[in-house]
Each structure stands twice: as structure tokens, then as C-alpha cells.
Amino acid sequence: MSNHEVIQEYSNSIKNLKKQCIDAGMTEDEFRRMYLNSLETLDDADRPANVQRRAVTKYRVLLVGLLITLYIVYDYKSIYSSVVCNLQEYIYPGLKLLRKMSIPFISLFPSLTEYYHETCLIQNPYFAVVDMDCWPCSTVTNIRQVYDPKPVSQQQTAPFIYETEQQIINMEMLKQMYLLNKETFDKESPKILTNNKYYSSPHYLFIDRPIDDQSFYIWKFNNMNVAKVLRQVIPRPKVVPKFGQSTERFIIIDTSQRSFNIPDTECSFSFLLALSGSREIHLLPAEECKHQCKPLKVELKETYLLWYNWWYWRPAVQSSLGNNTFIAHVGSYC
CATH class of the missing domain: 2.60.120.650 (Cupin)
Incomplete structure (x- = not known):
């Protein structure tokens, strides 16, 4: 059954219910108040379940993130080595792709090309070598x-x-x-x-x-x-x-x-x-x-x-x- 048919059936049911209530001596204002109250009751009944479901999902995500963080901190060296080894062959193609993607931006701001050859854009005046052999x-x-x-x-x-x-x-x-x-x-x-x-x-x-x-x-x-x-x-x-x-x-x-x-x-x-x-x-x-x-x-x-x-x-x-x-x-x- 399509959504349109479901809505149409629901509308017909409300009309029939309204007719029965009016035949029983209820006014339209009373029926309207009764109908709105019933909708609020349904909304109040569903809300706690939704809130509880969202809270559980949030705690699960936080727990998974905490476990991943602890694993990375505990086994950082092996993870770093594995990532570097697997990504090594993609570094040059990735940088080549990045350079091609930056061409339109560089065309708009050609003065940025002067930084291509800079080994260090900002020098650290407080840099010092520890235990330097003099x-x-x-x-x-x-x-x-x-x-x-x-x-x-x-x-x-x-x-x-x-x-x-x-x-x-x-x-x-x-x-x-x-x-x-x-x-x-x-x-x-x-x-x-x-x-x-x-x-x-x-x-x-x-x-x-x-x-x-x-x-x-x-x-x-x-x-x-x-x-x-x-x-x-x-x-x-x-x-x-x-x-x-x-x-x-x-x-x-x-x-x-x-x-x-x-x-x-x-x-x-x-x-x-x-x-x-x-x-x-x-x-x-x-x-x-x-x-x-x-x-x-x-x-x-x-x-x-x-x-x-x-x-x-x-x-x-x-x-x-x-x-x-x-x-x-x-x-x-x-």
C-alpha cells in the first residue's frame, strides 16, 4: 500500500469517527480537543523511548572512540609503522594530484608561487639543539x-x-x-x-x-x-x-x-x-x-x-x- 493510500485511509477513519461522535451529541469543538489530546498522548508516549535510544547510541559511540584512542596510544609505534609502510607508494601520486588541483587556485593568486622554494616559512628564534657537539x-x-x-x-x-x-x-x-x-x-x-x-x-x-x-x-x-x-x-x-x-x-x-x-x-x-x-x-x-x-x-x-x-x-x-x-x-x- 502506498503512502498516499495510507493517508487517505487514515483521513476516512477520522471522518467516520467524527460523524459518530457528532451523532452521539458531541460538538465539533469537543471532538477537535479530544483529537488533539490524543495526538499529544501518543507523542509523549514515544518521546522517552526516542530519547533513551539516542542516549544509548551516544554512549556507544563514545565508548568505541575511547577504546580506539586507548589502542592507538598503547600500540602507537606499530600502527605508525604500518600506516607509513602502506601509504609510502601513494605519497608521490597524492602530492602530484594535489599540485594539479591547486593550479586553478595558484592561477588566481600567482604571488603564492614565491613560497614554493621556501624550506621554512617561519623560523623559530628559540630553536636550540640539545647536547650539540661543539x-x-x-x-x-x-x-x-x-x-x-x-x-x-x-x-x-x-x-x-x-x-x-x-x-x-x-x-x-x-x-x-x-x-x-x-x-x-x-x-x-x-x-x-x-x-x-x-x-x-x-x-x-x-x-x-x-x-x-x-x-x-x-x-x-x-x-x-x-x-x-x-x-x-x-x-x-x-x-x-x-x-x-x-x-x-x-x-x-x-x-x-x-x-x-x-x-x-x-x-x-x-x-x-x-x-x-x-x-x-x-x-x-x-x-x-x-x-x-x-x-x-x-x-x-x-x-x-x-x-x-x-x-x-x-x-x-x-x-x-x-x-x-x-x-x-x-x-x-x-
């Missing part, structure tokens, strides 16, 4: 100068300097490099950190910047197109092996003569190359090694390169009494 820096007492530099290996942790064959690059040469490759720089590296407070553009730095400006700029590059342009004017240093140089580079321009810290690089083996001007550099021991290692200092002259490991030392450029602009290139090797 012997590589504990025996170093000065920064030696090398006269016949060779490609270094990852075992070379002691800092040193040497004079490179790098040509001097001043602001005018940087400006010409930017103008010749303006489209690439504006697209790939459009932001320059100014005084560690705000971002400006390459156009402002080379075109709109006031002549008497006293600031320092950190221009970060993190892609292959810009790396190819920089390689034409800043060749790979001799101490950096042919393979392993990080794509991440920095150009630092300082006209403020104030002290500032060199940014950490992607790889721990880093170099600071003076392209123009000279400044005193202090290598400060890392927080974990400051009680075992001593701070070092060196005068970094034009075209000189300082090789160091930022895992143990953090370089800081010191203030200067002169008025020359200091331009440096920062790179790293893994």
Missing part, C-alpha cells in the same frame, strides 16, 4: 687566510678567507644588471627586505631611492632563472664544488654603516663575498656553543670571500665610520 669550533682561535684555495669538502668547518678573482660590483653595475633583466627580476624576486622592517621593490632600490638614503637591503633569490643571471656577474667561487651549490642567494647592500646580521642560508656551509666596500665581520658562536667556542673577527676587504659554517658561527657585520657602500653576496653549499 668540538669543531672549540679548537678554532682565529680566521686563517688561504692563498691557494681548493674546492672544500663537507669536513671543512673552520672559517677562512681568501682573495678571489671576482670583479668589483658597485651600485651602478647592479642597476645595469637589473635593467637588462628587469622582467626576470620583477617576476622572480620582486621584494627586497629593507632594514628588517618592510619590503621594497628593485625599482625603488635602483630608480626611486633618495641619494642620501641610509639603509641596508637584503635581496633574496631562490630560483634558477635569477641564479643564471647572477652567475654571469658573480661566478661560482673556487672553494665551492661544482655540484652542490644552493640555488638560494642573497645580495646585501648597506649604506647605513650600522651593524646587522647576515641571514642564515639553506645549507650550513656558507660564504660571504665582498663585492664592493669592506667591513669588519664578527663570527659569533652559536647559542649552543657560546661557552666552548670563542668569537672571531676579520676585516673583509673587497673581492675577499669568507667561508664559514653557520651551524657553529653566526656572522654579524659591524658598524663603520666610513661612508662607502658595502655590497656583498651570500651563498651556501650542501
